[in-house]
Amino acid sequence: MTDIEQRRVAYKAYNAQRHNAKRRGIGWEFSFESWIEWWGDDLALRGKGKNQLQMQRPHDQGPYSPSNARKGHPVQNSRTAGACRRRDNAEARKDALNRHLDAISAFDQTEPVDEDELELNRMFRCRTVRVETAPR
Numbered sequence: 799m800t801d802i803e804q805r806r807v808a809y810k811a812y813n814a815q816r817h818n819a820k821r822r823g824i825g826w827e828f829s830f831e832s833w834i835e836w837w838g839d840d841l842a843l844r845g846k847g848k849n850q851l852q853m854q855r856p857h858d859q860g861p862y863s864p865s866n867a868r869k870g871h872p873v874q875n876s877r878t879a880g881a882c883r884r885r886d887n888a889e890a891r892k893d894a895l896n897r898h899l900d901a902i903s904a905f906d907q908t909e910p911v912d913e914d915e916l917e918l919n920r921m922f923r924c925r926t927v928r929v930e931t932a933p934r
Contacts, residue, residue, distance in 0.1 A: 825861025
């Protein structure tokens with residue numbers, strides 16, 4: 799393969815990676831020349847296979863850039879992705895619990911009710927809800 803053909807193949811790979819990052823909403827700060835320089839002699843090892851190399855971002859955060867990317871094998875990237883998914887799921891569960899607790903807190907701070915409202919609450923609301931009566 800001539801140098802021109804190799805460069806053409808590399809440019810297609812660069813464009814594919816750049817467009818994939820854009821599609822996923824990830825910033826891209828490599829020019830073609832900086833991408834070639836970053837890969838260096840490892841460009842031929844780039845790919846998805848077990849012994850091939852991928853461009854990886856630490857903790858899957860930040861843009862693809864020369865200062866925020868490393869070369870690694872797919873198994874390393876899978877571990878990072880799994881850890882990030884677990885972190886994101888835990889944060890989502892925590893947020894949902896906090897929203898639920900906020901809703902309960904807002905309900906607990908209701909205005910005192912008169913005797914008729916108290917009777918309706920006893921009949922139709924969940925037994926775990928506390929209802930305060932108005933001071934007499």
